[in-house]
Amino acid sequence: MAAGTESLAAPDKLQSLGEHAAACPHCRLAETRTQVVFGSGSPIAQLMFVGEAPGxxxxxxxxxxxGAAGKLLERLLGEIGLARADVYIANVLKCRPPGNRDPQPDEIEACQPWLFQQIELIRPRVIATLGNFSTKLLTGNPAGITRVHGVAQDVVVGSTRVVLFPIYHPAAALYTPALLRVLEEDFRKLVPLLGGSEVPVMPPASVPPPAAAPEQPAGTAQLGLF
Ligand code: SF4
Known part of the structure; x- marks a missing residue:
């Protein structure tokens, strides 16, 4: 926790934490980033998403x-009656790996205190991990997203007990359109976890055309989404 913030309310502490993170020098990505991507959304969100790293x-x-994955995330949220402003969105890494390569273990280790402090301050009811990196980090289990998606787990992060719900990273559905239905099904399962009623099954959605897939400049697709 940033020094001198003990008396602040949690949302103010979160803002202060983000201001500290903006100058973070704790791994090599500080040398290549344009800026730190700390997180965005409601500081009192009941639902928090944790992705991989900025693109x-x-x-x-x-x-x-x-980017394109964010637009798909917003669409999936809309289908369960939520807007981006209702949730909090962050990543395991706060700085972009060059060329969108996979996060390295030492980078994850250096960066994870920011994420754990975000979780402690937001105290969401549900954390939806998007893809392999956040799922493995927050479950402490090497099981990949293909095995564990769509099934809720009780986990303790720091002193915060949360329901953790692994979901494929939306970018995975942009590269493999067949995963879109799986994503939609898993998003619907979030509703009862948040205390709401089941969402009726929607008619089949149109799959994004391949041309919409590249979110990044050619040759910079993120790996490790599956
Ligand atoms: S990735 Fe995380 S640990 Fe590395 S410089 Fe950025 S904020 Fe700091």
Whole structure:
């Protein structure tokens, strides 16, 4: 926790934490980032998403999930009656790996205190991990997303007990359109976890055309989404 913030309310502490993170020098990605992408959304959200790392557009704009994957995430949220402003969105890494390569273990270790403090301050009821990296980090289990998606787990992060719900990273559905239905099904399962009623099954959605898939400049597709 940032020094001198003990008397602040949690949302103010979260803002202060983000201001500290903006100058973070704790791993090599500090040398290549445009800016730190700390997180965005409601500081009192009941639902928090944790993705992998900023991509090209996120690094430019300083906001997570602003490219094609972000648009799909917003659409999936809309289908269960939520807007982006209702949730909090962050990543395991706060800085973009060059060329969108996979996060390295030492980078994850250096960066995870920021994420754990975000979780402690937001105290969401449900954390939806998007893809392998956040799922493995927050479950402490090496089982991959293909095995564990769509099934809720009780986990303790720091002193915060949460329901953890692994979901494929939306970018995975952009590269493998057949996963879109799986994503939609898993998003519907979030509703009862948040205390709501089941969402009726929607008619089949149109799969994004391949041309919409590349969110990044050619040759910079993120790996490890599956
Ligand atoms: S990735 Fe995380 S640990 Fe590395 S410089 Fe950025 S904020 Fe700091």
């Amino acid at each position: 090209f557009h996120e690094d430019q704009q300083g906001v997570p999930f602003v």
